[in-house]
Amino acid sequence: MATSSQSFGVCDLRQITKPSIVWCTECNEGLCTECQEHHGLSKASRRHNVIPIIEYQKLPTDVLKITQYCRKHDEKFQIYCKKHECPCCSKCIVESHIECREIVNLDDVIYNAKTSNALCEIEETLVEVAENLNKIRQHIQDNRSTLKEKKMEIEKKIKKTRIKINNHLDKLQENLMKHLYEVEEKENLKICQLVSSLDIKEKEIAEYQRNITNINQHATDLQMFLSMKQIEKEINTSIENIMSDIKNFGEVHIEAKPYDILLIKKKTKQAQMIIQSKSIKNIKLTLHKTIDTEGQIIYGCCMLPDGRLAFTFYFKQTVKLFSDKGLKDFEVKLPAEAFDIVYISEDNTLAVTSGGSYKQCITIIDLERKQIKKTISLDSFNYGIALKDNQLIYSGADKGIRMINLYDESTSDIVRDKMPTGCYTATFRDNIYHTNRETNTVTCYNLEGKLQWTFQNKSVLKNPSGYCCG
Numbered sequence: 001m002a003t004s005s006q007s008f009g010v011c012d013l014r015q016i017t018k019p020s021i022v023w024c025t026e027c028n029e030g031l032c033t034e035c036q037e038h039h040g041l042s043k044a045s046r047r048h049n050v051i052p053i054i055e056y057q058k059l060p061t062d063v064l065k066i067t068q069y070c071r072k073h074d075e076k077f078q079i080y081c082k083k084h085e086c087p088c089c090s091k092c093i094v095e096s097h098i099e100c101r102e103i104v105n106l107d108d109v110i111y112n113a114k115t116s117n118a119l120c121e122i123e124e125t126l127v128e129v130a131e132n133l134n135k136i137r138q139h140i141q142d143n144r145s146t147l148k149e150k151k152m153e154i155e156k157k158i159k160k161t162r163i164k165i166n167n168h169l170d171k172l173q174e175n176l177m178k179h180l181y182e183v184e185e186k187e188n189l190k191i192c193q194l195v196s197s198l199d200i201k202e203k204e205i206a207e208y209q210r211n212i213t214n215i216n217q218h219a220t221d222l223q224m225f226l227s228m229k230q231i232e233k234e235i236n237t238s239i240e241n242i243m244s245d246i247k248n249f250g251e252v253h254i255e256a257k258p259y260d261i262l263l264i265k266k267k268t269k270q271a272q273m274i275i276q277s278k279s280i281k282n283i284k285l286t287l288h289k290t291i292d293t294e295g296q297i298i299y300g301c302c303m304l305p306d307g308r309l310a311f312t313f314y315f316k317q318t319v320k321l322f323s324d325k326g327l328k329d330f331e332v333k334l335p336a337e338a339f340d341i342v343y344i345s346e347d348n349t350l351a352v353t354s355g356g357s358y359k360q361c362i363t364i365i366d367l368e369r370k371q372i373k374k375t376i377s378l379d380s381f382n383y384g385i386a387l388k389d390n391q392l393i394y395s396g397a398d399k400g401i402r403m404i405n406l407y408d409e410s411t412s413d414i415v416r417d418k419m420p421t422g423c424y425t426a427t428f429r430d431n432i433y434h435t436n437r438e439t440n441t442v443t444c445y446n447l448e449g450k451l452q453w454t455f456q457n458k459s460v461l462k463n464p465s466g467y468c469c470g
Helices: 009-013 033-041 053-057 090-096 106-110 117-218 221-245
Strands: 022-024 029-031 050-052 079-081 086-088 103-105 265-270 273-277 298-303 309-313 318-322 328-333 341-344 349-353 361-366 371-377 385-388 391-395 401-405 411-415 425-428 431-436 441-446 451-456
Touching (some): 009 033, 022 053, 050 053, 079 090, 086 090, 103 106, 117 221, 298 341, 298 349, 309 341, 341 385, 349 385
Parallel strands (some): 385 425
Antiparallel strands (some): 022 029, 022 050, 079 086, 079 103, 265 273, 298 309, 309 318, 318 328, 349 361, 361 371, 385 391, 401 411, 431 441, 441 451
8 A cells, every 4th residue: 555655646747745645546646735726627637536545545455456547558448348357448459359349438337336236245245254254253162162161071071980990990809809818718727627637647646656666665576566567557547538638728829839848658568677668648748937928919939049039929010039037128120010030040130021911021130239130022921931051941822932042132942832821831950841721731841842741630730820840
């Protein structure tokens, strides 16, 4: 747009700087006060329409670009071509519109343009568009408000759902813990009954020992011989009764390990000869110590050379060490679940498998620094673990039984058969022992992965969850 300080037309040609106060739409020029007076008195321009320069400046830029004169020929527009919808001067008609038939006088076309139906329709259309824009704006605002309300409503539902889930999990935990305590109490009762029975049998054995001492000192040879036969018969009957009473020690992940106790049974071939025989039925279990592990869900443990014990707490992703007196030494938090554990004597470390954790790895713990030394990433789940010649052997579920060289962390396959989850491994001499809870078996392989034997007897072995060789 033009500014009020600009001068146009006659004053400009006369090199006189005067501000324009009106604009002649016919001449397409600005006029100062003096020029406006002459312009209004001149016969050629007295009928021209003039508007205040301020009002002229309010017109849009695109409208100000429209002039009364042809820019090409500098002549006033007089004709309108309906075909091309453009105003034309006399020279334009000759040069560009000589063949156009719909040529009319420009004054007839623009007559009453400001009061025409077309202008009214445009104005009405603009009003409708403005109203529609307002409606759209209002609708968007409503949508924004609705979105905020829905967001708050969904947040409330999420929080309520979370509370329900937490309550449900708390209930499941409560029921599981209740069941666990009930099973523990039941098994403890059975153990107490068994211990009482063993106490009675111990008293009977002590009585037999006193009788044998008296017989040996005071009875004749015949009395000695016949008495020994009778005592032997009674002892065998007592032992058979004990073994028949011991059917099981529980079903809730109770791991039973044989003690290195040799029960002695003496049998007389002749009256003066006594020989020694061994039987697994004569094993006598003695409770040595009970350790409070301060936790639950323990899937692995191992004993260190100094007598300390290491336990894995699966869901807590923790390994805890206890002294030989049962006192807690320290604990280490792991980056994954802790399933099984084995001691590595070469560098005084512990190797811990991650079980079914999403982070499949074996974590090496430095016992001297009491912290994680490194983590070995794997491409499979890993459960039971054992050590053979500074090489880790672990049960890899679908990957079978595998071996890791601790020097370069290279992995090799020993047994490529798919194994179920939760299997344990152990080594003894040149053999590998592998448990299988699904088939209730213990299988022996050599270091080349060749099957040696498989033990299966559901009456004495169900759901094996651990294995120890000595």
